[in-house]
Amino acid sequence: MHHPPSADRSQRPEEGSWTSVATYDQLLKTSALEVIVGDLVLAIFRHQGKLYAVDGMCSHQGGPLAEGIVEHGCVTCPWHGWQYELETGIQTINRQPLQQCYSIRELNGSIEVLL
Numbered sequence: 001m002h003h004p005p006s007a008d009r010s011q012r013p014e015e016g017s018w019t020s021v022a023t024y025d026q027l028l029k030t031s032a033l034e035v036i037v038g039d040l041v042l043a044i045f046r047h048q049g050k051l052y053a054v055d056g057m058c059s060h061q062g063g064p065l066a067e068g069i070v071e072h073g074c075v076t077c078p079w080h081g082w083q084y085e086l087e088t089g090i091q092t093i094n095r096q097p098l099q100q101c102y103s104i105r106e107l108n109g110s111i112e113v114l115l
């Protein structure tokens with residue numbers, strides 16, 4: 001009834017690709033940035049010397065996580081106070097990984113996220 005997909009139907013690398021989303025200078029002036037990449041909204045954080053990238057829209061009702069307060073490795077959504085671990089995206093009350101996280105790095109002054 002249907003045919004198997006051809007092996008080379010996509011040229012996208014399977015592991016995703018590092019995508020520049022900001023400059024490191026931008027993240028020095030502030031500890032959090034909201035960036036839009038294609039149809040994704042990402043919240044980028046610099047916290048305790050490390051970089052984090054999570055889905056910028058809260059799993060609850062889409063609140064802007066980049067505007068949340070960051071403490072002890074967690075961000076608190078500014079709308080209704082849900083909290084997520086920056087490292088894992090785990091919601092701290094129900095312990096479910098509700099918020100998508102992305103690998104992030106700084107390379108030659110550019111902030112890159114693995115998408």
Ligand code: FES
Nearest residue numbers: 058060061063077
């Ligand atoms: S939208 Fe984030 S806690 Fe409600």
